Every structure is written in C-alpha cells, then in structure tokens.
Amino acid sequence: MIALLDESDADFEARLAALLDRDGETYRGVDEVVAGIIDDVRTRGDAALVEYTRRFDRRDVDDAGELCIDPDTLRAHADALDSAQRRALETARERIDAFHRRQLESSWDFREADGSRYGQIVSPLQRVGVYVPGGKAAYPSSVLMNVVPARVAGVEEIIMVVPTPEGAVNPVVMAAAGIAGVDRVFSVGGAQAVAALAYGTGTVPAVDKIVGPGNAYVAAAKRRVFGRVGIDMIAGPSEVVVICDDGADPRWVAMDLFAQAEHDEMAQSIVICPSRAVRDAVVAAVESLLPDMERRDVIAAALASQGAAVYVADLEAAVRLANRIAPEHLELMVADPDRLLPSVRNAGAVFAGYYSAESLGDYCAGPNHVLPTAGTARFSSPLGVYDFQKRTSLIQCSAEGARRLSATASVLARSEALTAHARSAEMRGDEK
Numbered sequence: 001m002i003a004l005l006d007e008s009d010a011d012f013e014a015r016l017a018a019l020l021d022r023d024g025e026t027y028r029g030v031d032e033v034v035a036g037i038i039d040d041v042r043t044r045g046d047a048a049l050v051e052y053t054r055r056f057d058r059r060d061v062d063d064a065g066e067l068c069i070d071p072d073t074l075r076a077h078a079d080a081l082d083s084a085q086r087r088a089l090e091t092a093r094e095r096i097d098a099f100h101r102r103q104l105e106s107s108w109d110f111r112e113a114d115g116s117r118y119g120q121i122v123s124p125l126q127r128v129g130v131y132v133p134g135g136k137a138a139y140p141s142s143v144l145m146n147v148v149p150a151r152v153a154g155v156e157e158i159i160m161v162v163p164t165p166e167g168a169v170n171p172v173v174m175a176a177a178g179i180a181g182v183d184r185v186f187s188v189g190g191a192q193a194v195a196a197l198a199y200g201t202g203t204v205p206a207v208d209k210i211v212g213p214g215n216a217y218v219a220a221a222k223r224r225v226f227g228r229v230g231i232d233m234i235a236g237p238s239e240v241v242v243i244c245d246d247g248a249d250p251r252w253v254a255m256d257l258f259a260q261a262e263h264d265e266m267a268q269s270i271v272i273c274p275s276r277a278v279r280d281a282v283v284a285a286v287e288s289l290l291p292d293m294e295r296r297d298v299i300a301a302a303l304a305s306q307g308a309a310v311y312v313a314d315l316e317a318a319v320r321l322a323n324r325i326a327p328e329h330l331e332l333m334v335a336d337p338d339r340l341l342p343s344v345r346n347a348g349a350v351f352a353g354y355y356s357a358e359s360l361g362d363y364c365a366g367p368n369h370v371l372p373t374a375g376t377a378r379f380s381s382p383l384g385v386y387d388f389q390k391r392t393s394l395i396q397c398s399a400e401g402a403r404r405l406s407a408t409a410s411v412l413a414r415s416e417a418l419t420a421h422a423r424s425a426e427m428r429g430d431e432k
Helices: 012-020 030-044 046-056 071-080 083-101 140-153 171-180 190-199 216-225 250-261 276-292 296-306 315-325 337-343 358-363 399-415 419-430
Strands: 003-006 108-111 117-124 127-131 157-161 184-186 209-211 239-244 268-273 308-311 329-333 349-352 389-396
Touching (some): 003 012, 003 276, 030 190, 071 184, 157 190, 190 216, 250 296, 268 315, 276 296, 276 308, 337 349, 349 358, 399 419
Parallel strands (some): 003 308, 127 209, 239 329, 329 349
8 A cells, every 4th residue: 555665674775766756757748749739829829729728628619708707707706605615715815815924025225335225126026827727626725825925925917727627617716716816817728828828819918927736738838938937836746744753643644644645646645753663553544544535546546656654763864864855745743843843954844743734734824835846845945925026136326336346347347358348337437
C-alpha cells in the first residue's frame, strides 16, 4: 500500500531519489500540442477559442460572446447558496483578507544631505487573469486564495477563466467569484484560455499576470507565455510531508496523508517518524481507515505510487530530510514544534503542532494555499499580495548630488567602454 523506507538501509538514498523524481509526470507531447494551441489563439483569436471550446469542452458554441458570464450571474449564484455554504465562503474570505493585509508593501524614499531623493514606488498590477480548474476538480477555495490577495493589493481588474465541460457550471465556484470580487468571467479553459489571457482576443482582454492552478496543459501554457506576461508558478501535483513523534495520533496522521492523496493519483504523501513503532502504527491506521474513504481508489493509487513511510534516527534527522524534499506542505505533528521550526528551511507552508491540520490551511486559516511544489520551495514562496504589486525605483538627483556622483559614474562607464554613458554623467558634473 505504501513504501517503507529506513534511513539505515543501504538502498535508502536510491529509493528516496526514485520517490522524489517527479519529472516523469509530464506527458510526452504536451508541450508540442500546447505550442500549436497558443499560436492558433494568438493568430485567430476568438475563432480559435470557439473551436477549442467545442472540441475540448464539448459545448455547442457559435460565438465568443457566449463565453462571457455576466456579473449578475455570479451574484445570483451567491444568493442561491444555502446559508452554511455562504457563511463558510464569507468567513474564509474575511480570514484570507485579514492575513494578506499584513503583506501590503508601501512606497518609501529618503533624502541625502545634498537634497537628492531615492526610493521605491510600490504599485498594483493593472489587470490579472485567474485560472480556475473546472474539469475533474472544481475548487471554490482556489478562487478565494487567488482573487482576495489581488484585491488587497489593489489590482484594477481581475479576469477569471474557468472551463465548463458540456456547459456544466459549478455554482459554488461562481458564487466564490462573486464573493471574492472578480470583475469578469469567461467560460473557457485549457491552454487556449492561458493564450487568450496572454495575448488577448476580441472578447478576452490581455492581462499583465496569470495565476492559478491547472493540469499539465495549463502548466505548459503558462511556461510558454511567461515573459509576455507574468505567472505565479508552475504548479505540480499536491504533496505533504508529516513529521510525527510518539504523541501523534496515528489516525490523524493517516487522515492527513489521505487529505493530499485524494487530490489525484500523482499526489504525494510522506510520513517521517523517529520510531519504527510509530511508523508501523501509522501504516496500520492507513490500512484500517482506507476502506471507509469515498475516494479510496484514488488515495490507494497515490499512496502506492507516490507515498512513503520513512524511519529516521531522530526528529532533527526528520527535519533535515524534509528540507531535502522541500515539500509544499510540512506538518510538524510533535509535542514541541517550536524546537524544530528554526531548522525548517524549505517548505511552502508549515503546520505546527498536533491540531494544525493541513486542510485548515487549504480553506480558512488565512495564509495562502497556493504553494510551491516539486521541490521549488527551495527558492519559491506562497502566493501573496507581493505577487500582485510591482516595485519601481525612484532616483531624483539634486544638482549637487549629480556633480558628486558624476565622477564615479564616468570612471565606471569608461571602464566598460560606454563613452556616451560617461559623457552624460560628466555633463551634469560640469554644469555650473
């Protein structure tokens, strides 16, 4: 059901490397298909969007205008929610908003004695595109996590794209869009939606940045249009690493592993224990609880191909191994998580203590659930307000400041054989 690894075994490093090798998940030929779709949408615009929507979403669409979802429709879906669903979405939105407001950056500057001013101007992006999955999975929580930080940052216009296979609209996703404050929605998905957001069509406007998760085709499309527009990250399958001591309830650990594995067959769930007895108890809990899970077939497939229960010598070794993995989610299900936190270097999000279920972070704790995957937590960060703000440097030299800097600039410019640069600086330095 789930691979058993032991740090003391001779083949541990080889088995670990095979477990963490996620490159094989990219489908052969995806990039070539995506390249053709992007070129087609860039060339033919709305006509290509209509054609791909007919083909991939199996919808009888004649005009790109039929892809537009009216804002009144979003409000109607929100109004139609039962009270518990609406309250949950609104509570989650409020908590996400409150957390992300702490990330807001402000412009700043300072003056030198000669009157020169230097600083940084912080401003929001003008238009952002949010991709929301709508095929196998539809996630209202992802709408909130992508849209609310953009709203907090002050983005002027938020465009959402979402596929609607066979015309099926997920009402909770639409309600979440209305509650989060999306400006315009288009029922189009896949690489064609990414291309439309990047280059614009007669109906879909071009944006400055594209955020949001998607399948392999969406990820490949985002990679291809990067540079034309900004992107948040290239998201891979979901993953969790759970470090647990003998105080952790094995059933809780098992269910947290399930919570990731139920996403899809490529999701990765790893538990690391400084005790073989604890590891075996977790494996036993996995086997006893799995038959009652609604998505047990998906969970079983994910655990069999991507899961592992690992024994290490102590909690410090567990953290070192977690840092090597650099997981999207890291749970510290230990009695004293504060002792381990300073050693955690690479993780998208850390869930500290027995009660900090990763699923709470997925929905309503407040921090963003859009996190780096596939080891990219080594150099990447969660989605945040900072992804929707840009920084512009400010340089305002006084006459005295220009004279003071001109000699230095001239020497450096001439050392690079850029004499126009040098003379431009020297002219300010020679001015009386």
